[in-house]
Amino acid sequence: MSESNFLWPRSEVLRAILCAPRLVTPSVIEVMLASMFMGGYPVLCSSGRSALVLALASSGLSRADSVGVFPYASHCVLDAVSRVATPLTGERAWREHLRIVFHQWGYVQERGLAQNAIEDCADTLAVPGCQLFPAGGAFEIWSLPKILGTSGGGVLWCRDQTTAEHVRYLRDKRDGRTVQWFLRLLGTKSPLIHAWWQGGEGISGAPSRLQTGEIIFALGKWSQIVADRLRKIEMAWPLALPWLLRSPERLPCAVPTLVDAETKDIGLELGFSAGLRMMERVGQDGQRSLVQVLPIPIHQDVSIGWLQRALDRLVKENVPVLGS
Numbered sequence: 001m002s003e004s005n006f007l008w009p010r011s012e013v014l015r016a017i018l019c020a021p022r023l024v025t026p027s028v029i030e031v032m033l034a035s036m037f038m039g040g041y042p043v044l045c046s047s048g049r050s051a052l053v054l055a056l057a058s059s060g061l062s063r064a065d066s067v068g069v070f071p072y073a074s075h076c077v078l079d080a081v082s083r084v085a086t087p088l089t090g091e092r093a094w095r096e097h098l099r100i101v102f103h104q105w106g107y108v109q110e111r112g113l114a115q116n117a118i119e120d121c122a123d124t125l126a127v128p129g130c131q132l133f134p135a136g137g138a139f140e141i142w143s144l145p146k147i148l149g150t151s152g153g154g155v156l157w158c159r160d161q162t163t164a165e166h167v168r169y170l171r172d173k174r175d176g177r178t179v180q181w182f183l184r185l186l187g188t189k190s191p192l193i194h195a196w197w198q199g200g201e202g203i204s205g206a207p208s209r210l211q212t213g214e215i216i217f218a219l220g221k222w223s224q225i226v227a228d229r230l231r232k233i234e235m236a237w238p239l240a241l242p243w244l245l246r247s248p249e250r251l252p253c254a255v256p257t258l259v260d261a262e263t264k265d266i267g268l269e270l271g272f273s274a275g276l277r278m279m280e281r282v283g284q285d286g287q288r289s290l291v292q293v294l295p296i297p298i299h300q301d302v303s304i305g306w307l308q309r310a311l312d313r314l315v316k317e318n319v320p321v322l323g324s
Contacts (some may be wrong), residue, residue, distance in 0.1 A: 004271040007123070016211070037126060073102070126142075
C-alpha cells in the first residue's frame with residue numbers, strides 16, 4: 001500500500017497562501033464559532049499551544065504552582081505549562097488541584113472534573129450543536145490543524161464571557177503573529193525552521209490576519225468533514241478497543257485497536273505512519289493503565305479505498321473484532 005496517513009490531516013500550504021488576502025478579523029471567526037457551538041465563549045488563538053498558555057495565564061498561576069499533566073504528554077504541552085507553572089506527571093498529577101485532561105484522539109474517558117480543569121480536546125471533531133466542556137472543566141482547547149488541516153490556529157473555549165474577555169486582553173498584548181505564521185509555513189519543509197516556530201509559539205497570541213482567511217474557509221467545510229468522519233467511524237469501529245465509548249457528538253481522528261506481538265509491525269506496512277502508540281485507559285473506578293494500541297486514522301485525508309484495504313488486512317491478521 002503506497003498511501004500513508006498520520007494521526008491528523010496534513011496542512012495545505014497552497015490553500016493557506018491562496019486564502020491569505022481575505023484578511024478576516026479574529027472576532028468574525030469567533031462569532032461564527034459561537035453560532036455553531038452553544039454553551040461557551042470562543043477565543044481564537046494562533047495555535048492550541050498558545051491557547052493552553054493563555055488558559056493557564058488567565059488562571060493566575062505562577063512557577064510555584066503545579067499543574068497535573070497526562071502520561072506521555074507531548075513536549076509542546078510540557079513547554080506550554082512550563083512557561084507559566086510547573087508540570088507534574090505520574091500518580092500525583094491526578095490529584096493536582098488544576099489538571100490538564102487529554103481526551104486522546106477525541107475519546108472522553110473522564111467526567112465530573114474540577115471546574116478549573118483544562119480539557120485538551122486538540123484533535124476532537126465536535127459535531128455542530130454538541131455540548132462543550134464534556135467533562136465539566138473550565139476550558140476546552142481545540143487545535144485547528146489537527147481538526148481541519150489548517151496551517152495553524154487554535155480555539156480556547158471559556159465558560160463565561162468575563163473570562164473570555166480577559167483571555168482576549170492577554171492574547172492581544174502578544175505580538176509576532178505574521179513572523180510566526182511564515183515560520184509555520186516554512187517549517188513544513190524544514191525541521192530546523194519548524195523548531196524555530198515551536199520555540200516562539202508559546203508566547204504567541206492571536207493568529208496573523210494572513211492566516212484567518214484560511215481558517216474561515218476551513219470552517220465552512222466543517223459539516224462535510226463531519227459527514228466523512230461518520231462514514232469512516234462506521235467502517236473502523238468493529239476493530240475498536242472494546243472498553244472505549246463512542247460519542248455521537250464528538251468524533252475521533254483515529255480508532256485504536258489492539259495488536260499482538262505477531263502483528264505489531266503491520267501498521268507501518270499498511271501505511272499507518274504513526275506506528276504503535278500508548279493510550280491511557282481510565283476505568284469507571286478511576287483506575288488507570290497504559291495500553292499499547294495501533295491507531296487507525298480516519299480523518300479527512302484518508303481515502304475510503306485505503307481505509308477499507310487496511311481494515312480487510314487487519315481482520316485477516318486476526319486483529320480482535322467487536323462482537324466476535
